[in-house]
Amino acid sequence: MAWRDKVCMGLSMSDWLAFFFSVATGFVAAGLTGSFYRLVTRKPPSFQVWSDSLFGQIGGVVTLVFAGPNVILRNALRAQVFEHRPPAWLLLSALIAMMWSFLSGVFLLSIILAS
Numbered sequence: 001m002a003w004r005d006k007v008c009m010g011l012s013m014s015d016w017l018a019f020f021f022s023v024a025t026g027f028v029a030a031g032l033t034g035s036f037y038r039l040v041t042r043k044p045p046s047f048q049v050w051s052d053s054l055f056g057q058i059g060g061v062v063t064l065v066f067a068g069p070n071v072i073l074r075n076a077l078r079a080q081v082f083e084h085r086p087p088a089w090l091l092l093s094a095l096i097a098m099m100w101s102f103l104s105g106v107f108l109l110s111i112i113l114a115s
Helices: 013-041 054-082 087-114
Strands: none
């Protein structure tokens, strides 16, 4: 039996690889977008939109669409260290960030593969 034919929890190995590849693509996009935002504005991305102009607000929302997992994980780690939140809080935040990364990764990969 080849590794491609193995089934785990109803999904073939290629399904798992596609899932983790999409998650990794989303996390990389989140990291790059968050780092670029920090480079341009000299402050970390957050869920607060600071700009007064319409262009700045739209740019902030578009940035957060892709940098959201980065913001969630940064906030969860800070809450774990400084506010002593329970570990389940960090786990739940990581799962939310993973699903967000999966969705943004699928979106980006579909755009890349369509061209």
